[in-house]
Amino acid sequence: MSRTGRDPHPVIACGEVRTCLLPTRDALDERAAVKLLRLRPDERVRVSRHPNRYVVSPEVLTGVDCPLPTDTGARVRAVGTVGSHASLVEGRVIQATASFSLPAVGTDRRQAWSYYLVRPGSLVPVGQLPQRALVRGFLLGHRPGRLDVGSIAESVLARISRQDRILDHDPPLTAADTRLRWTAVRTAAGEEPSSLFTKGEDGLRTLELSLPSGLPPTAAVGLCEELALHDWLLTTVADKLDGLPTGAADDRAVLRVLRPLVDHLLHLWMPRARVDRVLQTVWNQLEETPGYSRQWTAHAQRIRDQLALRAIHLRDEVPGRR
Amino acid sequence: MLVFAASDKGGTGRSVTSANLAYHHALDGSDVCFLDFDFGSPTAATVFDLPDVPAEAEGTGLHAYLRGAANEPLRIDVWSRTEHLDLRDRPAGSGRLVLVPGDRSGGEFVTGEEHLHRCVDLILRLHREFDVIVVDLSAGRSYAVDLVLAATSPRGGLAGLKHRWLVFHRWTRQHVAAAAELAFGPRGIVQAGAAMGHEPDVLRAAIRFVRAAVPDLESPPWSHVTPAQYAWMRHCDSTLETLASTRGVGRTWTLASIPLEPVLQWQERLITIEDVYDRQIANQATWDALIGLAQQLTDDTLWGER
Numbered sequence: 066m067s068r069t070g071r072d073p074h075p076v077i078a079c080g081e082v083r084t085c086l087l088p089t090r091d092a093l094d095e096r097a098a099v100k101l102l103r104l105r106p107d108e109r110v111r112v113s114r115h116p117n118r119y120v121v122s123p124e125v126l127t128g129v130d131c132p133l134p135t136d137t138g139a140r141v142r143a144v145g146t147v148g149s150h151a152s153l154v155e156g157r158v159i160q161a162t163a164s165f166s167l168p169a170v171g172t173d174r175r176q177a178w179s180y181y182l183v184r185p186g187s188l189v190p191v192g193q194l195p196q197r198a199l200v201r202g203f204l205l206g207h208r209p210g211r212l213d214v215g216s217i218a219e220s221v222l223a224r225i226s227r228q229d230r231i232l233d234h235d236p237p238l239t240a241a242d243t244r245l246r247w248t249a250v251r252t253a254a255g256e257e258p259s260s261l262f263t264k265g266e267d268g269l270r271t272l273e274l275s276l277p278s279g280l281p282p283t284a285a286v287g288l289c290e291e292l293a294l295h296d297w298l299l300t301t302v303a304d305k306l307d308g309l310p311t312g313a314a315d316d317r318a319v320l321r322v323l324r325p326l327v328d329h330l331l332h333l334w335m336p337r338a339r340v341d342r343v344l345q346t347v348w349n350q351l352e353e354t355p356g357y358s359r360q361w362t363a364h365a366q367r368i369r370d371q372l373a374l375r376a377i378h379l380r381d382e383v384p385g386r387r
Numbered sequence: 388m389l390v391f392a393a394s395d396k397g398g399t400g401r402s403v404t405s406a407n408l409a410y411h412h413a414l415d416g417s418d419v420c421f422l423d424f425d426f427g428s429p430t431a432a433t434v435f436d437l438p439d440v441p442a443e444a445e446g447t448g449l450h451a452y453l454r455g456a457a458n459e460p461l462r463i464d465v466w467s468r469t470e471h472l473d474l475r476d477r478p479a480g481s482g483r484l485v486l487v488p489g490d491r492s493g494g495e496f497v498t499g500e501e502h503l504h505r506c507v508d509l510i511l512r513l514h515r516e517f518d519v520i521v522v523d524l525s526a527g528r529s530y531a532v533d534l535v536l537a538a539t540s541p542r543g544g545l546a547g548l549k550h551r552w553l554v555f556h557r558w559t560r561q562h563v564a565a566a567a568e569l570a571f572g573p574r575g576i577v578q579a580g581a582a583m584g585h586e587p588d589v590l591r592a593a594i595r596f597v598r599a600a601v602p603d604l605e606s607p608p609w610s611h612v613t614p615a616q617y618a619w620m621r622h623c624d625s626t627l628e629t630l631a632s633t634r635g636v637g638r639t640w641t642l643a644s645i646p647l648e649p650v651l652q653w654q655e656r657l658i659t660i661e662d663v664y665d666r667q668i669a670n671q672a673t674w675d676a677l678i679g680l681a682q683q684l685t686d687d688t689l690w691g692e693r
């Protein structure tokens with residue numbers, strides 16, 4: 066509960082997930098993936114193999130002492146650390162997330178760093194926290210002089226991209242990055258968890274979550290990463306299919322677009338692979354109304370049909386070849 | 388692929404031609420990003436018809452980003468923002484076309500390696516999102532030229548990325564000589580690159596020339612001049628060709644000749660198919676030359692050893 070007692074929806078966490086194709090010709094094997102994501106020498110890279118291969122870097126902390134974004138322009142100073150990490154799905158799609166949680170109650174004055182360091186990934190406001198203004202301001206995006214969580218996530222990606230002993234920078238397709246900016250507040254007593262997802266320009270997505278109390282911020286992070294991954298997959302495949310010539314001409318050009326999708330992306334669709342059990346209903350809401358899975362199935366089917374048709378056509382075109 | 392657009396002199400047609408080149412690659416289905424690295428006088432916003440962008444880019448453009456004043460540089464989706472009427476409806480099958488605008492925001496670059504790292508990080512990121520990245524560099528052996536030479540050098544971080552240089556010049560004695568000097572002279576790209584660890588032969592093989600605003604003597608108005616004028620111009624043309632080939636700027640190393648185009652003479656802009664066929668204000672030859680340039684740029688068979 067917030068100290069004012071007036072705000073029934075204390076913020077629990079905010080963050081941004083950036084999703085992109087790993088810049089390599091082939092997907093990375095597990096050993097290379099572990100090496101790539103060793104962002105800290107003192108902590109282990111976590112690997113999970115089911116239902117798909119998923120490698121997560123240790124959490125890296127970035128110390129901040131700056132005003133939080135607010136849509137009213139109110140200046141709220143916050144001090145503490147923003148946590149960030151990267152994860153690699155099937156050696157192919159990389160995600161970087163930066164996020165922080167907020168305690169219900171701030172401190173009256175700035176504390177010594179030792180106070181903040183025992184609260185990793187948490188930003189403590191100095192003074193009152195106007196919760197609604199923070200949520201709205203955060204979703205609106207970065208403004209100069211305010212906390213910029215997106216650039217912390219981007220710097221994780223930049224750091225990984227620089228490892229050119231592991232990365233050949235010769236990806237089989239190009240795809241636009243996406244950014245999912247999210248906030249999570251607590252549901253009021255008796256309320257169902259809910260979500261509001263929007264798609265904006267230039268790969269920007271926002272997600273406003275309202276989650277049951279008692280749920281750790283990491284559960285929200287997991288849900289957002291999962292959504293960001295599937296949204297990225299759908300966006301990328303839809304973008305490649307958009308404007309694909311349909312006539313018999315240009316078989317080879319079409320195959321050049323479709324092959325990499327089959328080789329590298331189609332097997333990555335695996336909704337709910339890592340969503341907390343409590344959040345399955347939120348996931349279902351997010352997935353069902355726009356019909357993401359149905360859309361994905363339709364795209365995948367179209368890709369396979371096109372490939373089969375074009376392959377037959379090409380075979381018939383070339384005399385003496387089978 | 389990275390494409391560095393350079394020229395020794397200002398006003399050669401580098402920005403306008405390379406913006407048109409980016410446009411043709413996007414029409415062709417590639418995802419294209421145009422970076423305005425002309426720190427002195429960013430002009431790409433004008434060429435792409437984005438009147439509001441210069442103001443928007445103050446403090447958020449490339450210069451601000453490289454100096455560390457902005458965390459991420461502004462990106463403009465050309466298809467959705469341009470005021471050019473022909474470009475408003477993104478053509479079917481086209482790729483993304485994004486401008487990362489420059490800005491005039493004051494302040495010199497800090498010394499040290501910081502801006503180099505920022506440049507490398509940005510290009511690595513764009514490289515995974517775009518098929519073709521066109522970088523418009525300020526004229527001469529400028530700061531921008533040195534920056535990308537350092538970034539693509541063995542220890543710079545972009546050495547593994549395929550990159551090609553286009554040196555633009557006009558078709559006059561001075562311009563031909565100056566283009567050769569910029570590429571191969573003692574203070575030129577190859578020498579400067581070698582000092583940073585580039586393999587000179589490899590760098591030389593990655594440079595081609597583009598002749599801009601070249602009068603076509605076989606079409607009007609040049610074909611309608613007096614016989615004496617015509618003969619004199621022919622003579623100039625062949626003398627220039629000889630000069631060019633002795634300087635290493637001859638036809639073999641020239642990727643395209645863009646004709647002198649009345650529309651571009653009057654206005655810095657993209658030439659569209661509507662300009663050629665519907666309005667009939669631009670010459671078909673210009674359109675064809677730009678298509679040729681786009682094709683040759685990505686044709687690996689033309690980019691062997693020198």
Ligand SMILES: Nc1ncnc2c1ncn2[C@@H]1O[C@H](COP(=O)(O)OP(=O)(O)OP(=O)(O)O)[C@@H](O)[C@H]1O
Nearest residue numbers: 397398399400401402403526600647648651652655
């Ligand atoms: N093929 C052409 N025919 C006629 N005019 C042209 C042609 N190409 C470019 N121009 C014109 O020449 C002028 C200079 O071109 P542009 O601005 O592209 O040069 P630049 O090399 O980028 O110069 P700067 O170094 O000042 O940036 C512009 O007015 C442009 O419209």
Ligand SMILES: [Mg+2]
Nearest residue numbers: 401402425430
């Ligand atoms: Mg220019």
